[in-house]
Every structure is written in structure tokens, then in C-alpha cells.
Amino acid sequence: MSAEPLLVSVRVAAQLLGVGRDTAYELVREGRLRAVHVTGRRLLVPRAELAAFVEREINGSRTRP
Numbered sequence: 561m562s563a564e565p566l567l568v569s570v571r572v573a574a575q576l577l578g579v580g581r582d583t584a585y586e587l588v589r590e591g592r593l594r595a596v597h598v599t600g601r602r603l604l605v606p607r608a609e610l611a612a613f614v615e616r617e618i619n620g621s622r623t624r625p
Contacts, residue, residue, distance in 0.1 A: 564607065565607070566606060566607055566608075567596070567598070567604035567605065567606055567607070568604060568605055568607060568610075569603075569604060569605075570584050570585055570588060570595065570603055570604075570605060571584070572605075573593070573595075573605040573610060576610055577610060577613070577614070584605075587613075588603065588605070592613065592616075593605060593609065593613050594606070594609045594612075594613075595609070
């Protein structure tokens with residue numbers, strides 16, 4: 561079993577994507593990067609969403625949730 565968490569903070573997601581924190585939050589606000597609210601205000605991005613986001617961007621598809 562992998563020791564990596566299934567969900568990461570928006571800050572970590574930004575690092576993994578190679579963008580700034582503010583850009584990552586903007587992508588979430590726009591619905592381009594999907595995230596989930598956990599325990600109230602905590603906003604986390606599924607690791608699988610990171611790869612899906614990159615794939616959508618490569619293909620030029622900007623689908624909204």
C-alpha cells in the first residue's frame with residue numbers, strides 16, 4: 561500500500577503542478593481544478609485530480625464539474 565495521501569492541500573497541489581499557491585486557488589475557484597472541503601474549511605485536492613487536470617489542459621478541454 562502506498563504511503564502517499566489520497567488528498568493533498570492546495571499548497572502541495574500547487575507545488576506538484578509547478579504553479580503558485582494563488583494560481584492553484586484560482587484554478588479551484590474557477591472549477592478547473594477540483595477540490596473537496598473536509599472538516600469544514602479545509603480544502604483538499606485528490607491526487608488523481610492532479611493528473612486529470614493536466615490531461616484536460618493538454619487536450620484543451622476545460623470541462624466544469
